[in-house]
Amino acid sequence: MSNSETSPDERFEQEGSRIETGRLAPGRAAMWLLAKSLRRLVQNGRLTIYDPCGQTWHFGPGGEPAVSVRLTEKVLPVQLLVNPSIALGEAYMDGTLRIETGSLRDLLSICMTDIDTIDALPGRRLTRWLDAFLSRRLHHNPISRSHANVAHHYDISTELYDLFLDADRQYSCAYFPIGTETLDEAQAFKKKHIAAKLLMRPGLEVLDIGSGWGGLAMELAQQHEARVTGLSLSTEQIAAARERAQQTGLFDQVAFERRDYREEHGLYDRVVSVGMFEHVGRSGFDAFFTTLQRVLRPDGVALLHAIGRMAPKGGSDPWIRKYVFPGGYLPTLSETIAAAERAGMWVTDVEVLRLHYAETLRHWSERFAQERETARMLYDERFCRMWEFYLAVCEMAFRNGRLMVFQIQLAKRRDAVPLTRDYIAKGLCQVVLSGRDQEPRPVQAAISAA
Template identity: 75%
Template sequence: MSNSEITPDERLDAHDGHKKTRRGRSGRGAMWLLAKTLHRLVRNGRLTVIDAQGGTWQFGSQTSPAVSIRLGTARLPSRLLANPSLALGEAYMDGTLRIESGSLRDFLAICMSNIDALDALPARRIRRWLDQRIGRKLHHNPISRALANVAHHYDLSTALYDLFLDADRQYSCAYFPTGTETLDMAQALKKRHIAAKLRLEPGLDVLDIGSGWGGLGLELAQAHQARVTGLSLSAEQIAAARARAAQSGLSDRVRFEQRDYRQERDQYDRVVSVGMFEHVGRSGFDAYFSTLNRVLKPDGVGLVHAIGTMEPQGGSDPWTRKYIFPGGYIPTLSETIAAIERAGLWVTDVEILRLHYAETLRHWSERFAANRAAARTLYDERFCRMWEFYLAASEMSFRHGRLMVFQIQLAKRRDAVPLTRDYIAKAEADYAGTIRADDTASGGKG
């Protein structure tokens, strides 16, 4: 650690290797405590912090990435110590934390690559303990609350999403078999991968829970001749999806309804749910999988595609919960499978997609940055800073943190799918011709 006012007699603390200065000992207070904490935390990368008084503090090794940040208020260090995630995100949104050199993504990479040390902080452990104690209330989503939570995020202007999503508006993890695919190609391959696991054939009835802007449902109807019912609680998404179905001439085979999945009463040959399970909340696991059991026909097959965590217990990040996905809950694979078993369903296949979402979010961040001026005309500067923090922090959580995506195939009967997974690759090869030529281009906005 260095400081612009360090005197020649700075000494090395024998206990933890932290350099103490006269200025530090004289009562820099929270900033001094934050510096001691960062000294223990930053092992990968090099971080320079300029405090509100102009003092300079350096942490980490000489390796890349190298980032310099400026703290704009004297109160910020104490807030960062008390609630790191919430305070960091809010400070970036408010402009009281600014990137002086390097990038936001590099800064968050330094934070996330030292996640084990961060989780060992007393304040972090206390926050996690509190979340677990009040988690049932935080993540309890009856239909009325679920409707409000969905509106908070998904009823934002569709023009915003067009600035960074692919041309089909797929707002979930794409599929990168080689890692070199364009975003549009990777999203087309994601839909193909899901269709292969659903073992589709003409005339099957498919329920799409959390159907978004309708891209997957339209793909299943057009390329695989399925009859699709899509459910979403977002009025914006339902309106856009219905317009797309009409424009594509598929309204006779695809219908989109603004309805909660728990209100569904029909039965289906196939059920698919992509990027929706994270909004259910832990207290809703049993209702969710009991509903899947109820709406699946006896020989039906389902697929759940969701973000998961390798933490001992699922949860949600305080900043993300407050500003991005209220009511959200990132599940562990173990608690998800336990709920599936309680519902009396067979787990017939599990696949873990590790870095696929990191690559998806990298594309989204780059597209949003390229179209930031347009986003600024839709909302304001604080919103733009919130959104770029959300995309960058999410990417680094998948790249360096504990998040991943799982796809769980389930069924009522153990023999509902073939004995081996060979049929998935074969079906994908057969479906290769369904990917339109424009899916192979870079496409999209930005």
């Protein structure tokens, strides 16, 4: 083995002693410290790093996935130590971290297998402390800031979203009752699963908080003869939803308004919110559930579908917050339920979807990769790298980390829904079978057993 490819154990013995005697340059010392962390972190596969000083480092027990990465700037090891979340994403975006073999998803799979070890990294601990210290300011979203945050992510080209979303533009966790569904099938199941929990029937008035491009609202109007009001702060989404309602002939059943949920004063039989609660911010929980309690009729039912964290406290990733979802806050199930109860709401059903979003994001990543050149023409190479990293790092956070999706059914009255949850599976099965005479037997069985 050449001097440039000594084993990790030999490297640590040699360079560790140089650190102790002060004979190692700061850049080399940072790489040694980074390698020390990676030795604990990489527990599967094989990771090879070519550092800026021309040395090669190997980590992991071997096997698949196997990834090799080149770091091109001497400051990068220091940045990865001090703020790993920000530094890794930015280095990939800027091309100062180049993946020479394997893929980005492989790299993140290797590095994100052991979340406890990641959280124990010195830079990670510092970041979490700063987030906790600045939590109220970072995650406080008054109406004016909410408008700006939504515009940052949703008021970009609709063409971009069409590159990787399903035909209905469902930009939230899909539902995979079997696990082999296509993305479009899984998103259709998600909408039907939600409708079953809402106990839909003809003539109900529904409020959809965070209605996106209007797919769920139009499903409830078309399939269940509901009158739906959809709220969004995105100018692009509202325009697209209104156009679609006009084209499908549902304009007399659905209305889409660019309005904050806190400004809503109507009364509704059903309230649904899918993929919006993550933008409320911790300081806004009480306002959200107070609004829900105020606009829901006495015998009404509500359904909240949101990304959550399996942790004592919620939070947000610094890179995601900086580049993708400013103001975002991923709540824990416990703090969400506590806020609902403070508003006087009954929690009538809870379901935790664990790996469903990982599969959704895998589909999105694969679709985006197929249309990457089109995305590059819409924006640029750095944007494509940012979007790739966003989809991949989120997938691995759901697959290996502490993220999940929860659905909470809420009511004002304890008797607003049936005593057992059998109606959810029966309702979903009835809706699916009514639209598909030749439903495959495995799907029927999965729905019946849900």
